[in-house]
Amino acid sequence: MPLVHVAIVGAGIIGLATALELRSRGATITLIDPAPGLGASHAAAGMLAPSAETTWGQGKLNALLSASARAYPEFIDAVQLASGVRPAFIQNSTLVVAAQPADREALVELIDLQDSLGLPVKRLLGTEARALEPALAANIAGAVLCPDDHQVDPRSLITILLEALKENLLVEPVAGLLRVGERTIGVRTGSGTNIHADQVLLATGMGQIPGVPRLPIRPVYGEILRVQGSAEHPLLRHTVRGIVHRRPVYLVPRADGSLVLGASSREDGDARVNLGEVTTLLENARRLVPGIVDTTLNEVIARARPTTFDDIPLLGRLDEGLVISTGYSRHGVLLTPLGARLGAQLLLGEPFDAQLAGIVDPHRLSSQDFGIARTHL
Numbered sequence: 001m002p003l004v005h006v007a008i009v010g011a012g013i014i015g016l017a018t019a020l021e022l023r024s025r026g027a028t029i030t031l032i033d034p035a036p037g038l039g040a041s042h043a044a045a046g047m048l049a050p051s052a053e054t055t056w057g058q059g060k061l062n063a064l065l066s067a068s069a070r071a072y073p074e075f076i077d078a079v080q081l082a083s084g085v086r087p088a089f090i091q092n093s094t095l096v097v098a099a100q101p102a103d104r105e106a107l108v109e110l111i112d113l114q115d116s117l118g119l120p121v122k123r124l125l126g127t128e129a130r131a132l133e134p135a136l137a138a139n140i141a142g143a144v145l146c147p148d149d150h151q152v153d154p155r156s157l158i159t160i161l162l163e164a165l166k167e168n169l170l171v172e173p174v175a176g177l178l179r180v181g182e183r184t185i186g187v188r189t190g191s192g193t194n195i196h197a198d199q200v201l202l203a204t205g206m207g208q209i210p211g212v213p214r215l216p217i218r219p220v221y222g223e224i225l226r227v228q229g230s231a232e233h234p235l236l237r238h239t240v241r242g243i244v245h246r247r248p249v250y251l252v253p254r255a256d257g258s259l260v261l262g263a264s265s266r267e268d269g270d271a272r273v274n275l276g277e278v279t280t281l282l283e284n285a286r287r288l289v290p291g292i293v294d295t296t297l298n299e300v301i302a303r304a305r306p307t308t309f310d311d312i313p314l315l316g317r318l319d320e321g322l323v324i325s326t327g328y329s330r331h332g333v334l335l336t337p338l339g340a341r342l343g344a345q346l347l348l349g350e351p352f353d354a355q356l357a358g359i360v361d362p363h364r365l366s367s368q369d370f371g372i373a374r375t376h377l
């Protein structure tokens with residue numbers, strides 16, 4: 001079989017993981033990104049929570065989340081095999097907690113849905129939850145344990161992938177696509193270099209390529225904090241997701257005693273950190289886990305989640321030489337194994353799971369949403 005060369009635009013978690021998958025299948029790759037790993041993937045908490053994030057009316061998305069969660073252990077092993085380093089993947093389960101009686105309704109709705117899908121969850125009284133996590137507030141109104149919802153540190157994953165792929169990385173923007181008729185044949189970089197490729201993958205998250213019509217993705221900004229607690233006496237062992245005054249907040253404990261505290265959700269187009277959102281997150285986190293006030297601040301940032309109208313990614317072929325893999329919304333880290341495998345299969349013309357591919361197919365959008373030629377689809 002001739003060697004296939006793939007140009008990958010965007011070295012976020014999706015572009016990087018797809019690159020590794022392609023390389024393991026024998027393709028050669030060129031990754032191009034002016035700020036590798038510093039987009040949405042740099043902010044993400046890394047919750048792998050198909051159960052806690054189950055949503056009514058989102059059966060297709062739920063199916064994707066579960067499929068990708070099942071693939072995670074194998075994906076982590078593959079990254080370790082390729083790089084010699086194991087990413088910080090922790091199977092520590094998740095507690096979803098209702099702060100007060102008024103929040104119990106949302107918790108009961110979630111549990112009903114989880115039950116109807118046969119997800120393995122365990123209802124807990126407030127006292128039982130506190131027995132598992134003594135740092136929880138004394139007056140919480142109830143909880144559910146999601147034993148299969150785990151976490152990975154996306155920054156550890158990205159650092160390992162970038163190191164493993166550094167020989168294939170160009171640190172500059174892509175300024176346009178090279179096209180012959182209706183087929184994409186490569187990319188032009190910001191410095192004017194033409195890179196010819198058998199296939200091009202656009203994994204640009206919110207990023208825009210000049211001359212390529214805007215994809216139907218909107219920015220949903222999130223503030224997120226990283227705080228430092230004690231490694232010897234960790235504040236939490238499980239990931240804790242809370243519903244406080246019907247607003248979500250989460251705390252994700254890492255092995256070094258630090259915690260990720262997130263995240264807000266706003267669509268005001270402002271990329272800066274909003275202090276009102278940070279204040280609400282801190283107040284709600286304190287309501288659930290009062291000891292959070294004894295930690296110190298490591299970082300607070302905001303990033304945009306590249307979001308589609310149905311929260312489902314856009315992953316599919318746009319012309320004979322062009323595939324897109326973007327719009328991973330709030331689930332991109334969880335969906336990485338699935339997105340990387342399916343993306344690589346589509347790019348290399350290998351057999352793929354048609355049911356999952358049908359869910360993410362960009363052609364579920366109306367034809368006006370795409371300006372790129374779609375003649376060969």
Ligand SMILES: Cc1cc2nc3c(=O)[nH]c(=O)nc-3n(C[C@H](O)[C@H](O)[C@H](O)COP(=O)(O)OP(=O)(O)OC[C@H]3O[C@@H](n4cnc5c(N)ncnc54)[C@H](O)[C@@H]3O)c2cc1C
Binds near residue numbers: 010046
């Ligand atoms: C606050 C927050 C918390 C989150 N928490 C979670 C979580 O717990 N679990 C989860 O599953 N998901 C989470 N997410 C969602 C997740 O972060 C995203 O879905 C995921 O990171 C998307 O990855 P990506 O590679 O598609 O995009 P990105 O990481 O944004 O990468 C896109 C890359 O493309 C590059 N690029 C853009 N334009 C160009 C160009 N013209 N030329 C070359 N390169 C270009 C950018 O520089 C960037 O590096 C969270 C998101 C946020 C904001």
